[in-house]
Amino acid sequence: MHFGIIRRAGRRRAGASVSRSRRVAASAALVSFAAVVTVVLARLIDRPIALPVSVAAVTIALVAGWTALVGRGLRRLIAAVVAAVTLGGLIAFAGVVGLTTALVTAGLLVTSGTAARGAFGRHRPKGLMVGAARRGVLLVNPRSGGGAADRHHLAQEAARRGITVVTLTEHADLRSLAEDAADHGADVVGMAGGDGSQALVADVARRRGMAFVCVPAGTRNHFALDLGLDRKDVVGALDAFDHAVEQRVDLGQLGDRVFVNNVSLGVYAEIVQSDSYRDAKMGTAAAMLPDLLGVDRAPPDLRFTGPDGQAGSTADVLLVSNNAYQLHSLGGFGTRPRLDSGRLGVAALRVDRARDLPALVALESMGAISRFRGFHQWTSPTLRIDSARPVSVGVDGEALRLPPPLDLRLLPAALRIRIPLHAPGVPAARPGVWGMFPALVRIAFGRSPA
Structure with missing residues (x-):
């Protein structure tokens, strides 16, 4: 191919x-x-x-x-x-x-x-200066990030600032809670949790005309990184409810499901489901690739249109992201220099199992995946993925199995997001x-x- x-x-x-x-x-x-x-x-x-x-x-x-x-x-x-x-x-x-x-x-x-x-x-946050929220609401998932919200006394800090706090219980419906905040007049809604929860609440915010605050209380907090937040300063993210910089950023959409980071398919969908992936991304990817791409493993059935416009392209690994990543490895990801390009980022990896595997593992371990001959990146406003069977996907790290075809698109400038004035900014491309x-x-x- x-x-x-x-x-x-x-x-x-x-x-x-x-x-x-x-x-x-x-x-x-x-x-x-x-x-x-x-x-x-x-x-x-x-x-x-x-x-x-x-x-x-x-x-x-x-x-x-x-x-x-x-x-x-x-x-x-x-x-x-x-x-x-x-x-x-x-x-x-x-x-x-x-x-x-x-x-x-x-x-x-x-x-x-x-x-x-x-x-x-770093690219310092740019946007409109806005005043403090009139009625701010923070949704908190106390289980995310191994209990990050409790470790940082987030609920108490938010209440001290006059922010209404809603803590999720075991069987709570997060979307309903976000909708309820809008019904009761919230003008700014925040989410303290992982990226999957961030995406769900961000979707409600864009539908209901609320500004959104990302509080990095999850495990990886990739969305917070690419927004230019300090992921270690969980409490400091609450300053976005005060005077802040407001930007408009894109959101990705898979069917009717919104994502803030990416959708992974093929072999990578299996890698992200590994228990060891959270703590050692690059090491886990390098260790699992030989088995997942072995000569006795059939290639994933994924069909899509490649960057040359030719339908029927396929890949062993396919990553579709809300704006393009600067990728150096499959396991470590990279950063997105911007979240407002209006285009999906697509990265595809095709491996000749008998010939390419040693080079692939070596380049992945070195963080030089872009030098692999079967690796390609491009951008597109939409992407359709077809298959003869249900497709395993990871949506912002959440493992799902969905019927084909999968239709992905970008929602340009869909979300009003507030960034604290002291945020360090987005890391420049490395x-x-x-x-x-x-x-x-x-x-x-x-x-x-x-």
């Missing part, structure tokens, strides 16, 4: 021009790198064996350091270990290059890494290991890193 030319995801976020401070930071990172190479060349120009070894070590330490400082999860941990080991080797090599040279090299590497982190900044250097060059010249 050939997907043809891939369309890049969406239009750029309005106001996404690179700030002067980020351009300066990127330039500093690159200049520091050039200075390191110059120092090593000057010291070892007459050492034909030590010179290439030292330059290679410097490059590895620097790229690993950049990745550790701007990456996340397992990729950050692996990169940090590689950077530390390589840097330690350089210092141990001081007897050859000279102690002063080794210390200067280490200092320049640290400077370059710190500057690179500053270059990959490239994979191989894309760090060109990304810094693009930032230095005032262009988006991806």
